[in-house]
Amino acid sequence: MSSEYQKYYVPAQSPWPIVGAIGLFCIAFGAGGYVNDVTKGESGFSGYLLLAGILTIIFMLVGWFRNVIDESMNGMYSAQMDRSFKQGMSWFIFSEVMFFGAFFGALFYARMFSVPWLGGASNNLSTHEVLWPAFEAIWPLVKTPDGTATEAMGWTGLPLYNTIILLISSVTLHFAHVGLEHNKRSQLKVWLGATILLGCIFLVLQVEEYIHAYREMGLMLSSGIYGNTFFLLTGFHGLHVTLGTIMLIIMFFRIVLKEHFTPENHFGFQATSWYWHFVDVVWVCLFIFVYIL
Amino acid sequence: MSSIENSATDHHDDHEHHGAPKGIMRWILTTNHKDIGSLYLLFSLLMFFIGGAMAMVIRAELFQPGLQIVEPNFFNQMTTVHGLIMVFGAVMPAFVGLANWMVPMMIGAPDMALPRMNNWSFWILPFAFLILLMSLFMEGGGPAFGWTFYAPLSTTYSGDSTAFFVFSVHIMGISSIMGAINVIVTIFNLRAPGMTFMKMPLFVWTWLITAFLLIAVMPVLAGAVTMVLTDKYFATSFFSAAGGGDPVLFQHIFWFFGHPEVYIMILPAFGIISQIVPTFSRKPLFGYSSMVYATASIAILSFMVWAHHMFTTGMPLAGELFFMYFTMLISVPTGVKVFNWVATMWRGALTFEVPMMFSIAFIVLFTIGGLSGLMLAITPADFQYHDTYFVVAHFHYVLVTGAIFSIMAGAYYWLPKWTGHMFDEGLAKLHFWLSLVSVNVLFFPMHFVGLAGMPRRIPDYATQFADFNAIISIGGFAFGLSQLLFVAVVYKCIKGGEKATDQVWEGAEGLEWEVPSPAPYHTFETPPTIK
Numbered sequence: 001m002s003s004e005y006q007k008y009y010v011p012a013q014s015p016w017p018i019v020g021a022i023g024l025f026c027i028a029f030g031a032g033g034y035v036n037d038v039t040k041g042e043s044g045f046s047g048y049l050l051l052a053g054i055l056t057i058i059f060m061l062v063g064w065f066r067n068v069i070d071e072s073m074n075g076m077y078s079a080q081m082d083r084s085f086k087q088g089m090s091w092f093i094f095s096e097v098m099f100f101g102a103f104f105g106a107l108f109y110a111r112m113f114s115v116p117w118l119g120g121a122s123n124n125l126s127t128h129e130v131l132w133p134a135f136e137a138i139w140p141l142v143k144t145p146d147g148t149a150t151e152a153m154g155w156t157g158l159p160l161y162n163t164i165i166l167l168i169s170s171v172t173l174h175f176a177h178v179g180l181e182h183n184k185r186s187q188l189k190v191w192l193g194a195t196i197l198l199g200c201i202f203l204v205l206q207v208e209e210y211i212h213a214y215r216e217m218g219l220m221l222s223s224g225i226y227g228n229t230f231f232l233l234t235g236f237h238g239l240h241v242t243l244g245t246i247m248l249i250i251m252f253f254r255i256v257l258k259e260h261f262t263p264e265n266h267f268g269f270q271a272t273s274w275y276w277h278f279v280d281v282v283w284v285c286l287f288i289f290v291y292i293l
Numbered sequence: 294m295s296s297i298e299n300s301a302t303d304h305h306d307d308h309e310h311h312g313a314p315k316g317i318m319r320w321i322l323t324t325n326h327k328d329i330g331s332l333y334l335l336f337s338l339l340m341f342f343i344g345g346a347m348a349m350v351i352r353a354e355l356f357q358p359g360l361q362i363v364e365p366n367f368f369n370q371m372t373t374v375h376g377l378i379m380v381f382g383a384v385m386p387a388f389v390g391l392a393n394w395m396v397p398m399m400i401g402a403p404d405m406a407l408p409r410m411n412n413w414s415f416w417i418l419p420f421a422f423l424i425l426l427m428s429l430f431m432e433g434g435g436p437a438f439g440w441t442f443y444a445p446l447s448t449t450y451s452g453d454s455t456a457f458f459v460f461s462v463h464i465m466g467i468s469s470i471m472g473a474i475n476v477i478v479t480i481f482n483l484r485a486p487g488m489t490f491m492k493m494p495l496f497v498w499t500w501l502i503t504a505f506l507l508i509a510v511m512p513v514l515a516g517a518v519t520m521v522l523t524d525k526y527f528a529t530s531f532f533s534a535a536g537g538g539d540p541v542l543f544q545h546i547f548w549f550f551g552h553p554e555v556y557i558m559i560l561p562a563f564g565i566i567s568q569i570v571p572t573f574s575r576k577p578l579f580g581y582s583s584m585v586y587a588t589a590s591i592a593i594l595s596f597m598v599w600a601h602h603m604f605t606t607g608m609p610l611a612g613e614l615f616f617m618y619f620t621m622l623i624s625v626p627t628g629v630k631v632f633n634w635v636a637t638m639w640r641g642a643l644t645f646e647v648p649m650m651f652s653i654a655f656i657v658l659f660t661i662g663g664l665s666g667l668m669l670a671i672t673p674a675d676f677q678y679h680d681t682y683f684v685v686a687h688f689h690y691v692l693v694t695g696a697i698f699s700i701m702a703g704a705y706y707w708l709p710k711w712t713g714h715m716f717d718e719g720l721a722k723l724h725f726w727l728s729l730v731s732v733n734v735l736f737f738p739m740h741f742v743g744l745a746g747m748p749r750r751i752p753d754y755a756t757q758f759a760d761f762n763a764i765i766s767i768g769g770f771a772f773g774l775s776q777l778l779f780v781a782v783v784y785k786c787i788k789g790g791e792k793a794t795d796q797v798w799e800g801a802e803g804l805e806w807e808v809p810s811p812a813p814y815h816t817f818e819t820p821p822t823i824k
């Protein structure tokens with residue numbers, strides 16, 4: 001640590017956390033009621049509460065980030081503060097890794113234990129004979145023990161295109177980052193724009209794939225453990241791509257309209273970039289374990 | 294332990310925000326680690342009494358065999374919500390509150406690294422518990438599937454409140470993750486110059502490792518509740534064999550979170566005891582570095598032992614053996630810790646102030662809980678003990694006389710630093726002795742009824758357990774009432790009392806004892822120099 005100490009900025013009171021807390025409360029309470037309403041086919045106020053919560057959170061994020069950006073632009077942050085942000089973001093991404101880990105864990109458990117055991121593997125011969133003697137343990141599980149049938153999603157075609165698209169988007173984002181570090185603003189803008197475009201194409205193709213799965217293949221969220229893991233893993237990943245794309249778009253506007261970020265000071269851009277690369281790595285794991293193997 | 298040249302608390306006149314703002318908005322909008330620490334501690338105390346009231350309902354029903362006071366379904370809700378509140382509402386926030394107060398002061402930091410997020414992690418918690426408590430009043434009642442919410446109890450057989458349960462657990466998880474990120478970044482990035490890792494007080498070390506565990510496992514809990522949600526409402530079959538899943542998968546995912554979680558609730562306790570025992574022994578902690586390594590070993594092992602909660606699910610033999618041996622391995626680093634505390638006291642100039650009394654009670658009673666844990670780790674023996682009151686006795690020794698006693702010890706230890714006053718020693722000693730006696734009357738006989746086969750989570754029992762259960766309930770009511778004394782001590786201490794010195798306790802060492810009592814609103818705006 002340097003002997004020259006720059007004061008660590010401790011913000012004065014802030015209204016945003018309590019706004020965010022109320023927003024989260026509305027989301028949780030609204031979602032709790034909404035899930036019940038939807039599955040029972042009832043209508044109620046919960047959906048509106050959920051929506052109000054989401055809007056409150058968006059309002060909170062805009063206000064909170066505006067404060068942080070203003071403070072940063074006014075030079076109130078030290079190098080130490082910058083490290084706090086970077087470490088905070090890294091640990092957040094680690095928590096996301098563990099979240100996906102839970103669903104990958106479920107996938108591996110189904111493939112290595114529960115499905116083979118239902119087919120009579122290990123010491124489960126009588127389970128198989130007594131419960132579902134006609135059940136055949138194969139992966140992808142296209143026919144569940146209780147007889148729900150579906151089709152397996154192949155890895156060629158859309159999934160392969162999407163893999164290539166996301167991999168390229170990581171490279172283009174890296175070019176944008178290099179452009180920012182060397183203060184080549186037009187390189188930054190072009191490559192960042194390209195990344196956003198690729199992210200959007202990925203999302204469109206993903207929706208296309210879902211429609212295809214539901215309409216033509218009969219592969220649904222309720223299609224047994226194969227459909228469950230397929231949709232929850234790709235679904236949560238898609239949600240993260242959506243969030244990442246929104247973050248990239250915000251970065252784009254900050255760069256184009258406000259000329260934010262310098263080669264030395266661009267934590268917001270860097271955090272977004274880390275997030276994007278993380279989402280990319282998750283997709284590679286998905287492509288290997290959900291689609292190919 | 295490190296010493297400092299100047300405590301650097303005299304710089305705060307030349308800044309725009311010096312004193313604490315006034316009124317209720319101070320607490321709602323605050324970014325100050327001491328304010329937020331106090332909020333966490335008060336919230337945890339409130340939850341301790343709400344969860345405790347539910348325990349009283351459970352003990353009142355179990356006072357006699359037969360069903361007399363509550364319906365079985367309500368009894369199940371009480372056991373479920375008692376567990377959830379005590380784990381996520383009482384113990385964890387109390388430790389986060391202590392970390393908020395003490396970690397920045399112990400490492401010479403001006404505040405937590407991300408002060409606004411710190412406020413957010415606290416203020417979402419009351420809302421999460423509001424949702425959980427409101428669900429008790431819903432049609433069909435609140436969650437009644439046990440705090441472990443095993444599938445299919447939580448999926449096929451649960452009520453409409455399950456969705457509310459799921460989302461409130463999501464918020465608790467978000468709060469814990471943000472709190473943990475704040476602690477870990479503060480420790481990595483905001484240590485004063487010269488405060489090297491191996492000079493950090495042990496409370497800071499244990500919290501660093503706890504924060505890592507929290508960030509690693511709370512997202513897994515979020516995954517587990519999400520799968521429960523989709524299984525119940527959206528026709529997935531993660532935990533249903535008919536669709537290719539497995540109810541046992543739920544237990545694997547839950548306990549992959551759940552086992553590190555129990556260390557999350559005990560590692561900071563180890564840290565607190567490691568601060569207190571040296572102070573009142575007037576000796577440095579014996580084996581400081583071995584304490585650090587033992588804590589890290591426990592954390593690593595905690596990821597490899599989760600299925601010892603599931604010995605009776607019919608795992609393959611290799612799995613049973615693996616989890617049995619790794620569980621037993623944990624007793625080695627834990628034994629190192631107990632040995633070090635005892636060795637710290639060995640030939641020390643001991644005095645027995647209230648924090649020390651709670652600490653010594655912790656060491657003895659936590660060890661009893663550890664030893665019954667070792668019994669439960671033996672797979673063939675666990676087939677007998679599983680789901681009996683023996684398990685209840687085990688984890689209450691670890692959590693009540695372990696975690697809660699350490700929180701009490703820490704609260705008494707640091708209360709003079711927080712308020713600037715000494716607490717009422719006589720009243721506090723009464724609180725200690727009543728708690729110590731009643732807690733053993735409450736939990737010790739549970740070992741016997743458990744070994745004799747009384748199952749847990751059932752509102753009725755066979756008549757041969759009647760006498761022991763009456764004794765247990767009397768112990769329970771006495772323990773519950775004794776805790777009101779704690780509130781009285783804290784209230785009196787905030788209101789006034791003998792003026793506390795900066796050092797407070799004769800043998801206390803460390804940065805937090807070199808700032809004035811009460812600690813000023815902002816400490817270490819420029820970092821102290823540590824020799």
